[in-house]
Amino acid sequence: MRVPQPTISHPVLIWDGTEMLECVSVIPEAPNVASFCFQSPSGALFSYVPGQFLTLELPVPGGPLYRTYTISSSPSRPMSISVTVKAQDGSLGTRWMLDHLKPGMRIKATSPAGTFSSHNHPAGKYLFISAGSGITPMMSMTTWMFDMGRPADIVFVNCARRPSEIIFRERLEHMASRVPGIDLKLVVEGTDLYHPWTGYQGMFNQLMLGLMAPDYLEREVFCCGPEPFMQAVREALAGLGFDMERYHQESFQPSLAAEAADPAEGDVIPDEANAAEVDFTLSGVTQRCAETDTILATARTAGLNIPSGCTFGVCGTCKIRKLSGQVHMVHNGGITEDDIAAGYVLACCSHPIGRVEVAV
Template sequence: MAKDSIAPAYWDGQEMLECVSVIPEAPNVSTFCFVAPSGATFDYLPGQFLTLELPVPGGPLHRTYTISSSPSRPVSITVTVKAQPGSVGTQWMRDNLRPGMRLKAIGPAGNFTSHHHPAEKFLFISAGSGITPMMSMLTYMYDIGRIPDVVFINCAKRPSDIVFRQRLEHIASRIDGIELRWVVEEGDRYQPWTGYQGTFNQLMLGLMAPDYLEREVFCCGPEPFMQAVREALTGLGFDMAHYHQESFHPSLAEEAKDATADDVIPDDAALAEIEFALSGVTQKCNETDTILSTARAAGLNIPSGCTFGVCGTCKIKKRSGQVHMVHNGGITDDDIEDGYVLACCSHPIGRVEVEI
């Protein structure tokens, strides 16, 4: 590097991201690649997510997507999305987002990463687009050059629906220690399938990863799928302290955290008041209303994604007052100690002042 050259700074979320390519991956699945126009690079942990602000008709819509690229390749960042029936944001991306367009983004964030749980052996289990954080983590392991020990299981409707299949098979062909296992519900017409077929179960797990009891397990997919995986592992005597899952849906298996100092429960009959200090707006509400819903009723916009305390998009600073906050991991203890709350799952107790 020349003496007068300056290495680009890390992207800090203030600069809009520019879409540079759109890659079809599977039916209804596309990868969108973004760069920072300034040349800033991206710093995140493999498995984390990004929240995009989508300019859909009727107002901006915030949607959270797992990053499918790896921080070992920091000049760009990608999200791989699947359009589900009735989806608004993802379908807008597939129909409208093209190279050259720019979007606002928030993040990266999230705790679902192998960096937080180092181990000698890993077991990645995913279904559908839940493969994206696994792709990020495995790519990182591949790029750093050390030989990993990973059993990678992905379940799909049919072989043609397997996302990243060719890329993963290429990686596995170049390095020892990666075992790929595909499970499909049915085959494709005129395409013979010799892999596993049916619904993922305990028998398959024992055949695909006989030493599963020794592995750190990461799971991502639809909630019914993850529940089936949890039940299979529990039934086999797996130590669930070594099980980790990612979901943008509230899990019935986990207790949400209570961030109030005194275990005060919102009263449906009690009135509250929220002062949005930066906007000069004060809005009355019930204690059972959230800060997010109250802001919307007052005509104010707080960026939000999941709306139940997972993604952290709606994190705001609380200046004064008390809230009852039940979240699902979208905010850290340090942030709470510094006075931050998640608007989507924080209920005002009495009068509360926030920086909006």
């Protein structure tokens, strides 16, 4: 009897953000919307959880620009990673991507981050509600469940201005046609000329919610979109008696309510009249400032560059190591308690109290 010999497997490389990403394809999705697919030049695989985001360093004229985008691909397909971007009025970074980022070009990016994921809130039933480009994390999470091949129970609601602006419509319809547990509900404000629309029309409301998901009280809800849209969803759910502990949202816009509810590091409140000082130890620069100035703003005043994305404590791009001193930090989920305990802070929302040393 021949005994099988053990095989020698090569170690699997995982992309960690130190290697530039190579754009391998650009796929138009809707007006002013495109998906950019990236691979690692070394062949490293991508490991993340569906719903996380990337921060890209975009080489726009005048210096690098940092922009945060939710990953629209699924970690069940680890050979590549994709973001789907939508240019708004006044967009700088996204407009540059749509006009200039082509296959073969390489850009820098940070490793995936964020906690907005169904992985962190396992449930038997989900309700995904999105508007516009807020569909991207829902697409990632739904694709993951679809690829797993196990029974799923998802009511997938997406709202757009008109049918031609629904991102991923064909891909979603394909998944819904193959898996009975994906229930697709599309809502538009208006129709396209000469293209009949038989779905929901108008603004998302409580009545629509009851028709789309009669068992919404039993579902874990994930929501992403413009802040006014998410506010309307929150109010609709709360008004219907939904347990808001089971409501989760992702936003890259500042929320005053979230800031007010977020605990700050330390008990001292910054005072504009009090002087402070930040010692950027790696650069050998010390900069005076007021306590109400952020470390990020102070660094820029000193001529130093700390990579940043959202600038209000969501994306985590500006995470730096605090070596000594006290800061007052109010963030929106862009840093973990473990990171804080290890001495890290977010430069964009950390105010120095007295003298502070940071590894920049």
